[in-house]
Amino acid sequence: MWPIFLKFTVSASRVLNVPAEDALKAIQDPVFLITLNPLVVGWNAEPAKPNHYTIRDRLLFLGFFNTVISYTCDFSIRENGVDSETQAGLGTRLWSKWRARPISDEPGKTEVSEETTVEAFFLNMPMIIRTLKASHGELMDSMKAKLEEGRYTPSSGRTEMNSTARSKQFPGRYKLIPCLLALIAALMMYTWTLVSILLPVLSLLYWLSKTSKDPYDLFHLSLNQIGDDEPPKTEWLNMGFWRNTKVFPEACEALAMKLTLAAGYQEGDRVLDVGHGTGESLVFLLSCPRIPRPASVTGITSLLSHHRRSSDRVQALQASKTSESAPVVTLYHGDAVFRPVADKHPLDPKVAATFDTILALDCAYHFHSRHAFLSQSLRKLTKGRRIALTDICFSPKALSSRANRLLIKAAHFMPGENIVSTPDYVRVMEEIGYVDVKMEDISEDVFPGFMGFLSRRGFAWWLFIRILSCYVGLGARFVIVSGARRD
Missing domain, CATH: 3.40.50.150 (Vaccinia Virus protein VP39)
Incomplete structure (x- = not known):
């Protein structure tokens, strides 16, 4: 529902020195894709729903403060890759397509590509785009390294993962004065937005949620x-x-x-x-x-x-x-x-x-x-x-x-x-x-x-x-x- 909810597409690809069947097997492994994401600190599979996962990411709020967000992701296996649909908070949705394509003139090499389309509340979009570009580039590089070095292990049978090791990338303690200064600066920067745009938008979203079962798709x-x-x-x-x-x-x-x-x-x-x-x-x-x-x-x-x-x-x-x-x-x-x-x-x-x-x-x-x-x-x-x-x-x-x-x-x-x-x-x-x-x-x-x-x-x-x-x-x-x- 433009201009309140916006769409953006991020794509990336890498050429891997592995056969196409090995690359395809890896990207069709949902747990492998989940654990490649450097932001993920935990996940759970639901036995009653094949390929449905609840995932937890650790992010920084305002560039300083740790926060963990939880969202769900459904994977659909395709002949040449996998599709996924993610439902997160504040109406955020992501659709990803992973594909593995053999390079015809270079035997033993495969191009793995990913395209992610995100739909989100417009004030959240800049942060989401920055996070996607940074994490998915690292994800691609990690996949390339693991597959080329033979460190990929199929993850069948795994239903849960909780990790605290990754949280070390975001230190938990900061000096009080820098934090207060950062918070004051952020509040000053967003004051006009909150007063002029955010409050009317939140009111509109609340009204739409009460008057339509599908406010983002069929409001028109x-x-x-x-x-x-x-x-x-x-x-x-x-x-x-x-x-x-x-x-x-x-x-x-x-x-x-x-x-x-x-x-x-x-x-x-x-x-x-x-x-x-x-x-x-x-x-x-x-x-x-x-x-x-x-x-x-x-x-x-x-x-x-x-x-x-x-x-x-x-x-x-x-x-x-x-x-x-x-x-x-x-x-x-x-x-x-x-x-x-x-x-x-x-x-x-x-x-x-x-x-x-x-x-x-x-x-x-x-x-x-x-x-x-x-x-x-x-x-x-x-x-x-x-x-x-x-x-x-x-x-x-x-x-x-x-x-x-x-x-x-x-x-x-x-x-x-x-x-x-x-x-x-x-x-x-x-x-x-x-x-x-x-x-x-x-x-x-x-x-x-x-x-x-x-x-x-x-x-x-x-x-x-x-x-x-x-x-x-x-x-x-x-x-x-x-x-x-x-x-």
Whole structure:
């Protein structure tokens, strides 16, 4: 639920001088992966739930004070590796993919790669990212050393581990004065955040937890509801284009329409829809009477619950049609950016399929990174055809101020590399290789209408508006950007 909960992806890989079967056996051993983590001080397996573990990590709070956190992790063994899903406190969730791939031209060598996507409360995200990058790099190096030196021992049958040895890396005693000074400095640094952002956010989270069984995945359904007594007929999840309407679904569809027009979408196109949420943009492409029908639609979204809901909705829609020439629909669950750990991905360079139109509706500012997504998409575009995105960037004046830049980065609403000015956005696309790059700033038809709509939804949404308005006040601009692949 941007901007309160953010997503970030961290990836790493190492080339191991071991056969692929040895590396695969190791990464498919959950206990081995758990104990490689330098932060882990204990774990327990649950016999009734195969591959379900409760894990304890030791961390530093404010850089000084020891604390132990507990979380659960479920492992799913795959043919070429293992997937895991972690549930931690304050709504933090992590999804990891480990893969072992033999290097074809170097017998006896294997590339082991890991990709972890984290979803967390935005104030926690900087600390989580720092911890992930540091610990997972050390984890990879430890794995390489143990496997290459033959020190890996299968851990079958082990159900529990408690260790105090690792706690020595965090000394338990500190002089009183340095600790007090550090605490005072930290409190001063976070005072503005606590007063202006944290308290409204916590109030909003509490309200959402009381009104929805799944506040992070399906909160947008209530926004699509028009009448008090009728369930929502649409499931849009974007900020909308509000020029001629005050109705949320109409504004969202208007923004989707502007995006398809900017992309030069035509009848019979092979379309890639990235970040489609619970599938309303897919339904729009497949059934809106005001646009032509595509030959095929491919979609990818990062939340598994959204992927499953989209699949069910598309199947129901296709089943209701009697035409034998219904478009072919292929949906993927995964990150927008292709990485080697992906089992199947529409932007995989090894797959020959290309697309006539690529759409990213109100999601590209989340990508890690946008530059990587644009580069991969260019290779998948048919020559002469276009990609179109609705996106957030910043006015040149906003980014000319060092103080503004620091505040924007501190908010951590998007990866730092995605924070660019409007002219730099166009320049980067041209440097990647796009031609005929066009940008339309529609901020005045998006932010005021969206915030005005939310202001009528009650006090909790007013709190959300306060957060969004701070971001807009820092110079955020909502734009439609498109570019073509050279003929």
